[in-house]
Amino acid sequence: MNPTEADASPNPPMVTSHTPAIPSVAEHGHDDAGNRMFGFIVFLLSESVIFLSFFTGYIVYKTTTPDWLPSGVSGLAMRDPAINTIVLVSSSLVIYIAERFLHAKNLWGFRAFWLLTMAMGSYFLYGQAVEWRSLPFGFTAGVFGGSFYLLTGFHGLHVLTGVLLQSLMLGRSFIPGNYNKGEFGVAATSLFWHFVDVIWVILFVLIYVWQ
Template sequence: MSTANLDPTLNTHGAHTAEHEEEDHRMFGFIVFLLSESVIFLSFFIGYTVYKTNITDWLPAGVEGLEVREPLINTIVLVSSSFVIYFAERFLRKENLWGFRAFWLLTMAMGSFFLYGQAVEWMGLPFGFTDGVFGGTFYLLTGFHGLHVMTGVLLQGIMLGRSFLPNNYAGGEFGVEATSLFWHFVDVIWIVLFILIYVWQ
């Protein structure tokens, strides 16, 4: 083994303090966490698929199927918000704080609209959480995803508040990047969920 084999991509900032290194690794750690989180959704999706293909009387008595129109509008809003948050992040990188705040707030509004639409849909449904495996999986999947959307909006609120602190967010910020990545994650999960639950009926 050659002794000159010093890989330049390796960590070479040994002189930094432990606090400094923690800053550097947060994004990596967050991505690792998201990978793990996606496996929970994957497990639920696989469970849903197994149930759907194996259970003979899948829909509870008196239920014809799910209305697709409103959820589709919801989907379009949520997916678009992923682009909006991308522009917000670009504004922040160009150090245009007001542009960032405007687009960031728009993202939050779209996320809240999604949650509102979800709540309206839930209240109008003729079946509940305990109505068979169909009811259970429907509310479990949409509810667990909804919790993530809610978390995303809350995180966005914190980041928006922090943007008003003086001298904050100069040259990008881990919290903003992580929140934005989380938002894209929540979005992609919803697309799979929408296809599984609403499109595949």
């Protein structure tokens, strides 16, 4: 929908829970922000099936492959990935605080905590890169190497996407009045960030804890 049409809608776009008893023409088909959020949640549900498929594949490989670890590899170190996990998971709380600040119309508070989220996401990516460099096996080192890099790499792409989306939203916060009438982009980015976190927790348990 083009923005002029959204502007013309008689009701504020963020009112989604309000359902009138008598159907009125104006209530229907104009709630763009609500539609986008709904569509985005549907998309995330679908996206989670890709991860679910990779996880299933990992479990199958882990339980059936005779020579699971490549020769010379005894397992994965836990310490650095655990720190990474703590950083990423706590960034979910930080982005939530940023969102609360935006709701309270405190733009600088929003920007500060939003930037902190981005820093934590970037630290996670950096930690991931450091770990990759230190590993003695590569992508083509058997099924283990393949699934390790596939899972962490595919998840890392999502973290990168999240950080890029966050920088976009941060930039848009400097457009005067941009977040006055609802903040679909911020809400969606935040939801995406929580999604990426939950996926990482499962991934961490599967790859690092279950060795």
